[in-house]
Amino acid sequence: MQLHWTSKALADLARLYEFLALVNRQAAIKIVKTLTEAPSNLLTNPRIGEKLSEFWPREVRRLIVGDYEIRYEIQADQIYILRLWHTREHR
Numbered sequence: 748m749q750l751h752w753t754s755k756a757l758a759d760l761a762r763l764y765e766f767l768a769l770v771n772r773q774a775a776i777k778i779v780k781t782l783t784e785a786p787s788n789l790l791t792n793p794r795i796g797e798k799l800s801e802f803w804p805r806e807v808r809r810l811i812v813g814d815y816e817i818r819y820e821i822q823a824d825q826i827y828i829l830r831l832w833h834t835r836e837h838r
Contacts, residue, residue, distance in 0.1 A: 748790045748824050756817075756828040763815075763833070778815075782831060785812040789819065789826050 752760075760779060767775035788795065789810070796808035796819065806821040807829065818829045 748793060748826055750786055750790060750826045750828070752828045753830075756830055759831045763831070778813075782812060782815055782817065785810065786817060786819065786826070786828055793821050793826055 760782060763782070764775050764779050767778060794808065796810040796817075799807045799809060799818070802820075808819055808821070810817045810819065811834070814834050815831055816834050817831045820827045820829055
């Protein structure tokens with residue numbers, strides 16, 4: 748398995764950092780680090796996230812990391828991190 752971040756997921760990560768850094772830069776760094784490291788678990792357990800049936804036939808799943816949701820897609824031996832956000836955000 749290989750892990751890839753989409754440009755939208757990277758933009759989400761930057762947006763979250765910028766928002767949090769205004770209040771607490773150290774907390775922002777910690778959250779970004781946690782969110783970038785969490786998907787590495789998917790390399791050995793790609794289906795640990797909840798499958799989202801509304802994306803069928805694509806295999807899109809979500810992984811909850813603290814107060815954040817990471818959406819990802821499995822395609823053959825590739826994992827794509829699609830989006831991420833705080834669970835209190837309206838999506």
